Every structure is written in structure tokens, then in C-alpha cells.
Amino acid sequence: MSITADLIRGHTDAIILAALMQGDSYGYRINRSMCDLTDGRFELKEATLYTAFRRLEESGYIRSYWGDEATGARRRYYAITPDGRSAYRGMVREWREASELLEKLMRFGSDGDVSGAEQI
Amino acid sequence: MSITADLIRGHTDAIILAALMQGDSYGYRINRSMCDLTDGRFELKEATLYTAFRRLEESGYIRSYWGDEATGARRRYYAITPDGRSAYRGMVREWREASELLEKLMRFGSDGDVSGAEQI
DNA sequence: GGGAAATACCTTGACAGGCGAGGTATAATG
DNA sequence: CATTATACCTCGCCTGTCAAGGTATTTCCC
Numbered sequence: 001m002s003i004t005a006d007l008i009r010g011h012t013d014a015i016i017l018a019a020l021m022q023g024d025s026y027g028y029r030i031n032r033s034m035c036d037l038t039d040g041r042f043e044l045k046e047a048t049l050y051t052a053f054r055r056l057e058e059s060g061y062i063r064s065y066w067g068d069e070a071t072g073a074r075r076r077y078y079a080i081t082p083d084g085r086s087a088y089r090g091m092v093r094e095w096r097e098a099s100e101l102l103e104k105l106m107r108f109g110s111d112g113d114v115s116g117a118e119q120i
Numbered sequence: 121m122s123i124t125a126d127l128i129r130g131h132t133d134a135i136i137l138a139a140l141m142q143g144d145s146y147g148y149r150i151n152r153s154m155c156d157l158t159d160g161r162f163e164l165k166e167a168t169l170y171t172a173f174r175r176l177e178e179s180g181y182i183r184s185y186w187g188d189e190a191t192g193a194r195r196r197y198y199a200i201t202p203d204g205r206s207a208y209r210g211m212v213r214e215w216r217e218a219s220e221l222l223e224k225l226m227r228f229g230s231d232g233d234v235s236g237a238e239q240i
Numbered sequence: 241g242g243g244a245a246a247t248a249c250c251t252t253g254a255c256a257g258g259c260g261a262g263g264t265a266t267a268a269t270g
Numbered sequence: 271c272a273t274t275a276t277a278c279c280t281c282g283c284c285t286g287t288c289a290a291g292g293t294a295t296t297t298c299c300c
Contacts, residue, residue, distance in 0.1 A: 005258060006130025006286075007218040012257085015222070018229030028277050037228065038221050047259050050279065055257090073266050073277040092226050098127040099219055101158050102135070106212050108157065109138030125287060126257080132286080148248050167288050170250065175286090193248040193295050 012044060012052045013061075014091035020062060020080040021088060027053065027076065053078060061087050132164060132172045133181075134211040140182060140200040141208060147173065147196065173198060181207050 008015075019030045027049055035043050044052075056062045061084030067075040080088070128135075139150045147169055155163050164172075176182045181204030187195040200208070 007214065008222075009129050009257065009286085010126025011222055011226075015225050018226045021229030026277080034225065037225060041217075042221050042225070045259050046278085047261090047280080048257080051257075051259090071267075073275095075277065088229060092229075094127060095222065095226060097161075099223075101162050102128070102131055102215065103219075105135050105154065105157060105162070106131075106138045106215060109141030109208060109212075129257090129286065146248080165288050166249085167251085167290090168286075171286075171288090191296075193246095195248065 008042070011095065012048060013056060014088065014095060015044070016049075016052055016056065017061060017080060017084055017088040017091065020078055021085070024077045024079045026067065026078065056084070059087070060084070128162070131215065132168060133176060134208065134215060135164070136169075136172055136176065137181060137200060137204055137208040137211065140198055141205070144197045144199045146187065146198065176204070179207070180204070 015034065016030065019025060019033060025033075027046075031044050031046070031049055053062070053064070057064060057078075060081060062078045062080055064076050064078050067077050069075065135154065136150065139145060139153065145153075147166075151164050151166070151169055173182070173184070177184060177198075180201060182198045182200055184196050184198050187197050189195065
């Protein structure tokens with residue numbers, strides 16, 4: 001994966017909720033669709049993913065149930081709750097705000113050549 | 121501060137480098153200008169700030185020297201190094217890439233109302 | 241003169257999230 | 271029948287953040 005971990009940190013919950021907004025799904029598939037959507041540039045590590053599921057379930061943002069497929073490995077499905085939906089919307093809002101601020105703070109450096117400027 | 125810490129996490133280094141791209145400065149002032157630039161919505165905690173300075177200096181991205189003001193509390197000034205400049209540019213590039221991916225991953229959820237959906 | 245606030249720096253220890261490394265079990269594929 | 275893919279899970283380390291505490295100087299008001 002090309003983007004570093006800390007750039008993602010704190011966003012895993014929102015990402016997972018976003019995926020579940022599309023409908024119920026399970027860990028392995030969510031991870032694959034992340035990969036696909038980003039052309040392999042981004043992938044949640046399994047440990048991270050399952051940690052997040054626990055966290056989200058404890059928060060009441062998702063609930064889980066075992067699938068009943070007759071074949072293949074068993075799957076634990078997750079569904080987003082009403083609380084989860086509103087949390088998701090809040091997270092997206094916060095993310096966009098933070099994103100704008102960061103853009104501003106970072107650009108702060110790049111235009112300004114103008115340099116010699118300042119000192120002491 | 122209104123935006124939560126984890127949304128910023130991992131970006132402090134880039135933010136500090138951005139500030140130093142404008143010219144030498146010192147901790148207290150950098151923090152203030154962050155505050156001002158974002159209308160108080162964002163502020164680096166002091167502990168975080170000074171931890172980051174140590175980290176950046178160890179990485180060779182900044183160097184420090186004591187100011188020689190005749191009055192007031194002593195100030196430790198920081199200057200960005202050539203390595204720091206190129207690191208800064210890399211960080212901004214990475215941030216923008218990650219930012220686009222995140223936007224894509226998060227929006228992934230929001231269009232789809234269509235809700236009843238459900239899958240299995 | 242005395243106290244509070246602002247400026248300016250710093251450290252310690254706890255906490256939380258990410259994840260490497262390891263594990264389990266089933267089914268399909270060669 | 272061994273390997274790969276699917277699918278789940280846990281333990282323990284690492285790293286960045288930050289609350290809480292500290293120091294020293296200057297200014298401002300009473």
C-alpha cells in the first residue's frame with residue numbers, strides 16, 4: 001500500500017461505516033472493495049479492521065450476525081445502525097472541515113517563496 | 121479546538137514544516153499562527169509541538185538555535201533544512217493523494233441512499 | 241512592592257489506534 | 271494431497287498525542 005498509516009489513522013471507522021452505508025457486508029469483502037476502489041493503493045490491515053469492528057459494535061454504530069451460507073468459510077456480517085448512520089454523517093462533515101484546514105495550513109508553506117523573509 | 125485530534129494525527133510534522141517554509145520561527149509563535157490561520161479551530165498542544173520538534177530535528181529536517189533577544193523569555197528558533205524542504209514537498213504530495221482516496225472512500229457511502237438495500 | 245497574567249520553554253507518564261506476527265477452519269484448485 | 275484463497279481472530283509492540291506538571295522572565299495593574 002502506498003499511503004502511509006498515520007495519514008489514515010482515525011479514519012478507519014468512517015471508512016468502514018461508509019462501506020456499510022451501501023448495505024450489510026463482512027470483513028474480508030469490505031477490505032477487498034477498499035483495495036479495488038483505490039486500485040490497490042489503500043488497504044486496511046486485518047488486525048486494524050477487526051479491532052475497528054469491535055470498537056464500532058461497542059459504540060452501537062454497527063451490529064453483527066453470522067451468515068448462513070451453506071458452503072465456504074463462515075462469515076460475520078455487519079449492519080450499520082441508525083446511530084451509526086448519523087455518526088457516519090458527522091464523521092464525514094468533520095473530515096471535510098479538517099481536510100480544508102489542513103490544506104490551508106500546508107499550502108501556507110508552499111506558495112510563499114517570497115522567501116528571504118523574516119528571521120528572528 | 122473543534123476538530124478532533126486523530127484527524128490531524130500524523131500531520132503535525134507537515135504542518136510545522138509548512139510554517140517553517142515561511143522562515144525561521146519558534147514554538148510559541150508557530151502555535152499562535154496556527155490558531156490565527158484557522159480562526160481558533162485548530163491548535164497544536166504544547167507537548168505535541170515540542171515532541172515534534174525533537175523528532176524533526178533528529179530526522180535532520182530542521183535545526184535549532186537560541187535567539188539572542190535582550191529582553192523577554194529566551195526563544196529557541198527553528199530553521200528548515202534542505203532535507204526538510206524536500207520532505208515537506210513529499211508530505212504534501214502524500215497528503216493530497218491520501219486525501220483524494222479518503223474522499224472517494226467516504227463518499228462511497230453517502231450517495232447510496234437506496235437504503236433498504238441489504239445484501240447478504 | 242506584590243500578585244496575576246502573558247510569554248516562552250520543557251518532561252513525564254498514560255492512553256489509544258495501527259499492525260506484524262501468529263493462529264484457526266473451510267473450500268477450491270492443480 | 272499440497273497449495274492457495276477465503277474468512278475469521280488475538281496478542282503485544284510501537285508510535286503519536288496530550289493532560290498534568292514544572293521552570294524562568296517580563297509586563298501590567300492595584
